[in-house]
Amino acid sequence: MATTTTTTSTREQEEAKNRNIWSGGVSPLKASYGKLMMWFFLLSDAFTFSSLLVSYGLIRYAYPAYEGDIDNFTFSQDYWPVPEKVYEAVPFLHGVELPLVFVGIMTFILILSSVTMVLAVEAGHRMDRKSVVKWMLWTIVGGVTFLSCQAWEWSHFIHGTEQGGLMSDGTIFYGANLMMNQYGPPLFADLFFFITGFHGFHVFSGVILNIIIFYQAAVGVFERRGHYEMVEKVGLYWHFVDLVWVFVFTFFYLI
Amino acid sequence: MAELDETSSVSFEPADKKTISKYVKIAVIMGVVTTIEFVFAIFLPRGPLLYFTFIALTFVKAFYIVAEFMHLKGEVKTLIWSILIPLIFIVWLIIALLAEGASIFSLKF
Numbered sequence: 001m002a003t004t005t006t007t008t009s010t011r012e013q014e015e016a017k018n019r020n021i022w023s024g025g026v027s028p029l030k031a032s033y034g035k036l037m038m039w040f041f042l043l044s045d046a047f048t049f050s051s052l053l054v055s056y057g058l059i060r061y062a063y064p065a066y067e068g069d070i071d072n073f074t075f076s077q078d079y080w081p082v083p084e085k086v087y088e089a090v091p092f093l094h095g096v097e098l099p100l101v102f103v104g105i106m107t108f109i110l111i112l113s114s115v116t117m118v119l120a121v122e123a124g125h126r127m128d129r130k131s132v133v134k135w136m137l138w139t140i141v142g143g144v145t146f147l148s149c150q151a152w153e154w155s156h157f158i159h160g161t162e163q164g165g166l167m168s169d170g171t172i173f174y175g176a177n178l179m180m181n182q183y184g185p186p187l188f189a190d191l192f193f194f195i196t197g198f199h200g201f202h203v204f205s206g207v208i209l210n211i212i213i214f215y216q217a218a219v220g221v222f223e224r225r226g227h228y229e230m231v232e233k234v235g236l237y238w239h240f241v242d243l244v245w246v247f248v249f250t251f252f253y254l255i
Numbered sequence: 256m257a258e259l260d261e262t263s264s265v266s267f268e269p270a271d272k273k274t275i276s277k278y279v280k281i282a283v284i285m286g287v288v289t290t291i292e293f294v295f296a297i298f299l300p301r302g303p304l305l306y307f308t309f310i311a312l313t314f315v316k317a318f319y320i321v322a323e324f325m326h327l328k329g330e331v332k333t334l335i336w337s338i339l340i341p342l343i344f345i346v347w348l349i350i351a352l353l354a355e356g357a358s359i360f361s362l363k364f
Contacts, residue, residue: 031331031334036334039334043342047344057349057356058352058356060356062363064364070301104290111282115282118323127267127268128267235324235325239324242320243317243321249289249292249313250312254292254296
């Protein structure tokens with residue numbers, strides 16, 4: 001781009017002004033092809049995630065809500081569980097009720113990794129290779145930490161609490177799988193696995209992309225290319241993953 | 256590492272303190288909003304008002320991520336609207352599926 005603009009004469013500029021917008025050679029959105037495609041991919045991904053979250057809304061609306069006092073809440077197959085009573089465990093603090101503490105920490109870890117990503121993009125604009133490498137590394141650390149937290153949370157959810165939950169056939173079941181769920185209706189567990197799993201898979205692929213970008217930045221691929229646009233594009237994806245988690249946090253864990 | 260330093264001959268501009276402090280400020284705001292949500296979830300009674308507050312705070316965070324981190328604010332207007340307008344379909348989906356859920360509930364219980 002830089003070479004074409006410097007060689008453009010005033011006559012050519014005049015021609016470009018008169019040229020029909022549909023005859024090519026103009027970029028009305030002032031963004032590169034790759035960045036535009038990333039934006040439209042993210043738009044389609046936003047539809048996928050919103051259909052998952054809206055399905056959660058539909059299924060939740062189709063089940064009775066818990067009506068009694070929040071302090072007397074017990075797990076039951078008859079009504080939808082209150083999320084803060086389900087997600088109240090924190091690693092190394094066995095038996096201590098800390099509702100939503102762990103998931104709050106996870107949210108903040110992902111937000112922080114988004115901040116380090118934006119700093120990597122900013123360093124890329126300045127062609128500062130060392131800073132790009134440093135901030136990409138921190139972003140990868142944040143992503144891996146988030147995934148490890150989620151692995152623990154899944155493990156805890158699958159294995160269940162010591163009390164377990166009363167099934168409709170009178171037996172006690174511990175934990176949850178796709179067919180049975182101690183915390184409430186089986187669909188609650190199914191939606192947990194699908195929504196946080198689909199998001200977790202996005203985080204996982206984001207970490208893989210980040211590692212590739214980190215490596216390419218470190219060996220100087222982008223420096224030779226003359227720009228760090230790949231960092232921006234993968235950055236867009238990474239911020240989107242953070243954005244989705246903000247919505248999952250609200251609609252799955254808070255409400 | 257010595258080999259890396261040797262090949263790095265491209266000069267770069269120093270970091271702009273104002274840009275960095277803007278990102279740090281946004282990070283602090285998002286941390287505070289998440290803490291508020293967390294405190295509200297524990298101490299306030301559940302109900303439509305609380306849910307509305309949560310959704311409003313979620314959009315505050317979403318605005319900062321999309322506008323500042325993803326730099327959508329700095330793009331041309333056409334790009335901003337071609338990303339935002341299609342999201343109107345989600346509004347339709349929410350209305351349609353929540354009505355459907357309420358209908359299933361009234362048939363079952």
